[in-house]
Amino acid sequence: MSLFDAHFTSALHDRETAGTRRTLRPVTRDVQTILRDNRRMIDVSSNDYLGLADHPLLKERASDWALRFGTGARASRLVSGTLEIHQAVEQKMARFKGYEATLLFASGWQANASVVPALCALSTARTGHPMLVFSDRLNHASLHHGCAAAGVRQHRFRHNDLAHLETLLKREATEPGLRMIVTESVFSMDGDRADIPALRALADRYDAFLYVDEAHATGVLGAHGHGLSGGLADLTMGTCSKALGGMGAYIAGSRPLCDYLLNHASGFIYSTALPPAVLGAIDAALDIIPTMDRERQTLLGHAGHLRTVLNAAGLSTAESSTQIVPVLIGESQRALDVARALENEGFLTVAIRPPTVPQGTARLRLALHAGLTDSQITQLGEAVTRLASEQTL
Ligand SMILES: Cc1ncc(COP(=O)(O)O)c(C=O)c1O
Structure with a gap:
């Protein structure tokens, strides 16, 4: 027990109510794989854009x-x-x-x-x-x-x-x-x-x-x-x-x-x-x-393809022109729900919520990496389109 625990708890409660409480959720990694809750995932959440953390x-x-x-x-x-x-x-x-x-x-x-x-x-x-x-x-x-x-x-x-x-x-x-x-x-x-x-x-x-x-x-x-x-x-x-x-x-x-x-x-x-x-x-x-020009080209090609699919489905990717593709959802809880639903389909992503981003612009932040395959990008585009559209109805 610390002197301020009641204050800490009440501040956390405020965040919970606003849908902005942050928690730590561990993953397990080995060389090629990322696991959450013992399930193998495709990682579109982290910033290892060229896969060098495993090189x-x-x-x-x-x-x-x-x-x-x-x-x-x-x-x-x-x-x-x-x-x-x-x-x-x-x-x-x-x-x-x-x-x-x-x-x-x-x-x-x-x-x-x-x-x-x-x-x-x-x-x-x-x-x-x-x-x-x-x-x-x-x-x-x-x-x-x-x-x-x-x-x-x-x-x-x-x-x-x-x-x-x-x-x-x-x-x-x-x-x-x-x-x-x-x-x-x-x-x-x-x-x-x-x-x-x-x-x-x-x-x-x-x-x-x-x-x-x-x-x-x-x-x-x-x-x-x-x-x-x-x-x-x-x-x-x-x-x-x-x-x-x-x-x-x-x-x-x-x-x-x-x-x-x-x-x-x-x-x-x-x-x-x-x-x-x-x-x-x-x-x-x-x-x-x-020496990684080919990987950079693949990465930016993946991002361009993904944006085309998402935009065609009416989803906003803001002004993204790089390997970071945001999918704007709006409300925090909805963004969390879509991120969870994507996890259930095997894509590890995170909902980014205020105060990290401005109020009303909670989003998925899809951070791509050069090791993703064309078919994984197609699957991701299809899953995000379906789940984000359902959640924003
Ligand atoms: C734009 C920007 N600057 C600085 C940082 C902080 O870098 P680091 O993670 O090395 O502390 C980040 C990381 O999230 C970032 O996105």
Whole structure:
């Protein structure tokens, strides 16, 4: 019993009533299979878009580096946790992303949540005025958290609405302080893309720093999976936990940017360095990803085919143009029901509900991977069409 248990229980009850209570439901995985409740499922819920989490080369290098260097880094990077392999992986990542330098973080959440405040502090320190942050409304929770931690009020523009962004930039044009535009390149819950060249042009026009989260683009989009923002964003952040099949994250940018963050980003300074096994997996992923054009083509082909089938049946997949295909359902309980019904047909998916997505837009988030077959995509399209249409009647 804890002192606050009655409060916790009542807060959970509120979520239950609203159909938004979250619970943990374990799955069992071995190399090729995912099981839930002892039933074999086709996974369309996770972010291992290229299937690298099971790739022999990643597993081999992860275990090799653990055997050679140990299971833990033993200290934070600035103390004695920086091994040569950290720097080698950072250099390899910088070449992959097309930037001068990168800095590794323990996770994408940690990177965004601590890098945004570090950048905001720069404005206060250099100009005496808070950073003006212009954020896409659908940015990931970690980016919002970073702004909240920095204590800045965000100027939030309507999702992917660059005319609205320009209105806000214009409105604040004479305000003192540095300014920064923050967006994702592929939006995690919608699967649509930001127009990065147009954002670059706006950033140039209004003297703003461009911060792009490439969590869902890296490995999948852009030439050889390099993502969409190389050479265009001032800062690109990405995770190693999705298409790279591992864990951890990176910030890519100029050398002065990375050196500044090494001095000011608390999530980097006060956290233990990534362990060797994780570095081994990232290192191997960086070797393989550029060679996976065929898999990327298959993956995007699957997504296009699925959208065509769902849209023809009158279901909305929002503006998705990537491997993430949302199916908009609306009400939370209905989305849960469809997800459960799909599970009964052997497809593991999840209902995404508010507050992760805006009220009234609960959805299935179908996250495809390159290992799916044409016939599995056809079955999935047929099952979603039938079940989502039944549930929305
Ligand atoms: C857009 C975006 N940014 C950041 C993150 C956080 O990354 P990580 O899972 O590595 O903490 C996620 C993961 O859900 C994401 O979707």
